Amino acid sequence: MKIKLTLIFLMSNLLSFSQINFENKITLIDDTHNTYDINAIAIADLDNDNWKDLIITSYDDKIIWYKNVNGDFRHFQRNIISINQIDIPKYITAADLNNDGLQDLIVVNDSSVDNIFWFQNLGNGDFSSEILISDSINGASSIETIDIDNDGDIDILTGGATQAVILIENNNGDSFQAPQIILWEFFY
Numbered sequence: 113m114k115i116k117l118t119l120i121f122l123m124s125n126l127l128s129f130s131q132i133n134f135e136n137k138i139t140l141i142d143d144t145h146n147t148y149d150i151n152a153i154a155i156a157d158l159d160n161d162n163w164k165d166l167i168i169t170s171y172d173d174k175i176i177w178y179k180n181v182n183g184d185f186r187h188f189q190r191n192i193i194s195i196n197q198i199d200i201p202k203y204i205t206a207a208d209l210n211n212d213g214l215q216d217l218i219v220v221n222d223s224s225v226d227n228i229f230w231f232q233n234l235g236n237g238d239f240s241s242e243i244l245i246s247d248s249i250n251g252a253s254s255i256e257t258i259d260i261d262n263d264g265d266i267d268i269l270t271g272g273a274t275q276a277v278i279l280i281e282n283n284n285g286d287s288f289q290a291p292q293i294i295l296w297e298f299f300y
């Protein structure tokens with residue numbers, strides 16, 4: 113599914129005004145970075161400087177993050193996490209999956225059976241190659257992360273094509289358990 117998202121900065125002047133003005137907009141990322149549309153965005157502090165950074169995925173199979181410098185994402189060139197490794201990354205979110213204090217990234221791609229991957233944050237703005245979490249969920253959609261069993265690691269919830277809610281339990285980032293359906297549509 114091709115969703116067009118235009119990234120715009122909705123504050124008139126972040127450094128000068130505390131009140132948000134939604135009338136003006138500034139393009140944060142121009143089309144020289146992405147020849148196709150942006151699929152999804154996420155916000156997380158990837159380099160632990162207390163400024164939340166911007167992560168985007170694009171229809172031409174890129175995952176890129178932009179450092180937030182004093183409220184502005186335009187100071188630095190893009191930081192490439194992945195190009196052409198994930199076929200149509202359609203959803204992305206951040207969570208610290210291996211409990212090392214660095215926000216990792218979880219990506220769902222758009223294929224006949226959707227795959228879920230994570231990229232380990234290695235520090236200094238670098239990320240690992242993609243690591244497969246699941247290739248067996250048909251219709252995986254958005255992701256939510258929560259330590260659902262309260263064992264200290266962040267687990268993954270997603271939706272499936274059979275109107276089910278699916279849990280993937282985390283073994284502290286070392287591995288992930290097979291997806292389990294925790295809610296069917298007929299339970300309501």
Ligand SMILES: [Ca+2]
Binds near residue numbers: 156165
């Ligand atoms: Ca940051």
Ligand SMILES: [Ca+2]
Binds near residue numbers: 215233
């Ligand atoms: Ca981590």
Ligand SMILES: [Ca+2]
Binds near residue numbers: 259260261263282
């Ligand atoms: Ca857990």
Ligand SMILES: [Ca+2]
Binds near residue numbers: 263265281282283284
């Ligand atoms: Ca666990």
